[in-house]
Amino acid sequence: MRILLTPALSVILAVMAWHAQAADPEAGRSLAAQCRTCHGLDGIARIPIAPHLAGENRIYIETQLKAFRSGKREHEMMSVIARDLSDEEISHLAAWYESIEITATMPE
Numbered sequence: 001m002r003i004l005l006t007p008a009l010s011v012i013l014a015v016m017a018w019h020a021q022a023a024d025p026e027a028g029r030s031l032a033a034q035c036r037t038c039h040g041l042d043g044i045a046r047i048p049i050a051p052h053l054a055g056e057n058r059i060y061i062e063t064q065l066k067a068f069r070s071g072k073r074e075h076e077m078m079s080v081i082a083r084d085l086s087d088e089e090i091s092h093l094a095a096w097y098e099s100i101e102i103t104a105t106m107p108e
Contacts, residue, residue: 022088023058028096031089034081043100055102061094 032041035053040046043054053061067073068082069090085093 023091023095025092025095025099027089028092028094028099031085031093032096035093038077039097043097053097054100056097058091058094058098061097062090065090065093 029041032039035041036046038045038047038050039053043052043056045052064073065078065082065085066087068075068078069085071079073079082090
């Protein structure tokens with residue numbers, strides 16, 4: 001069993017490493033200009049109905065953008081915006097928002 005898992009695990013790890021390298025936060029920052037009205041360039045939402053994206057997990061953002069693009073998830077604005085995004089652009093955007101560090105201060 002171990003012999004069969006090793007090649008499969010190697011392939012999975014290689015794909016994960018490629019995917020991590022393919023995402024460029026700086027390219028995502030440039031693309032985020034179209035997101036700033038609602039989500040803010042810094043990932044802090046500007047309108048009450050938009051979620052904050054700063055520090056959000058990259059895989060989550062990618063999954064949601066792809067769902068909007070495919071029509072699996074619908075929203076008046078997001079469906080239109082995501083429709084024209086490539087997989088690469090989605091990865092860049094997700095990497096940008098994930099790269100933003102968020103801190104929280106607990107009340108005393």
